[in-house]
Amino acid sequence: MSEDMIIGILKDAISTGIKVSAPILIVSIVIGLVISIFQATTQIQEQTLTFVPKLIAIALVGLITAKFMNQTIVSFTERIFEIIASISK
Template sequence: MSENMIIKIMKDAITTGLIVSAPMLIVSIIIGLFISIFQATTQIQEQTLTFLPKLLAIAAVGFLAGSWMLHMMMGLTTRMFDVIANITR
């Protein structure tokens, strides 16, 4: 296994991980921003106020994008097994 192959595998794994986690992270950031603006305007400084809306939004994104995320991860796994199967010494 050459260094270029290892770098390609790691790049593919990192890229897939970032793409799969992006929808949940983006929704969490947007919800957190809206709640922070709401807290700043109403001067409510309750730390637990952000938890439930973020949790519900991330669960909704998980239900909506779950099959897509699963297919992306299965594609990565298939590519990894193909690389493992094609390794020659």
């Protein structure tokens, strides 16, 4: 196993992790920002106000993007198995 192969695998793993987590993280950040602006303008300083909308939004995004996430992770896993099979030959 060469150094270039290891770097390629790590690069692929990081990009796969970013692709899979990005939709949920982006929605969570946007919802948090909108609620923070709402709290600042109305001066409602309830700490638990951000929890329920974020939880609902993350659940919806998870349901909507589940197929994409599954395909991305399965594709990555297949590539890793192909690499393992080629090394053992």
